[in-house]
């Protein structure tokens with residue numbers, strides 16, 4: 001399979017899907033809850049995933065799709081070509097703000113990320129990366145990230161980290177918030193990962209993300225030297241939900257060692 005051809009194909013699907021999403025903004029959304037009241041999905045999330053699946057299945061019959069809304073394949077391994085797709089990452093933003101949401105896509109071959117994309121739909125900016133081919137923001141090649149100190153870091157965390165929770169001891173996070181330069185919370189994991197890759201954030205962490213939230217970002221992050229692991233400093237499993245942290249080198253180790261204490 002020609003990587004360049006696959007890349008061109010994936011980009012054109014993303015652009016068309018994004019055009020359809022933008023067009024849909026003038027009509028009324030059908031909003032439903034999934035696992036709990038605030039876990040939202042709209043008809044556009046579903047239609048966008050179906051759009052990708054229709055095209056991929058027609059053009060690459062042997063490729064499989066691991067999509068958030070469940071219209072793809074039942075994925076139990078990453079053998080062959082697997083597309084990990086979040087049709088709209090940041091659905092709450094999509095509904096409430098009509099901005100700050102992204103299409104997140106990673107293409108893996110036998111478990112190795114070969115192409116990754118995060119398309120910020122309303123900003124019309126495409127972050128992409130290919131295995132050993134570098135990372136790009138539209139046509140601009142991104143430089144490798146250098147390390148940052150905790151004191152000078154702007155970190156992507158949300159308020160849940162500093163109240164009692166089932167994942168981490170919040171006292172360590174209070175200490176972190178008292179030490180860092182600033183914090184931000186954007187409401188889309190994919191966009192937050194894209195901010196780390198482009199140097200707008202120094203780190204981003206989440207207590208629980210799914211494979212489709214991070215797959216595209218992982219491919220891109222690797223190309224700029226960002227470190228991505230779960231909060232136990234282990235390799236990320238792309239078949240299941242896991243905790244997540246992506247950061248500049250050096251900072252990653254410091255955050256996990258000195259501030260984030262898992263329960």
Ligand code: IPD
Pocket residue numbers: 040068086088089090091092186187188189190206208209213
């Ligand atoms: C969510 C967003 C959010 C993150 C959640 C994700 P969705 O994805 O990325 O920022 O905190 O954990 O589930 O549901 O909007 O695709």
Ligand code: CA
Pocket residue numbers: 086088089090189212213
């Ligand atoms: Ca998501």
Ligand code: CA
Pocket residue numbers: 045068086087088089090091
């Ligand atoms: Ca989603």
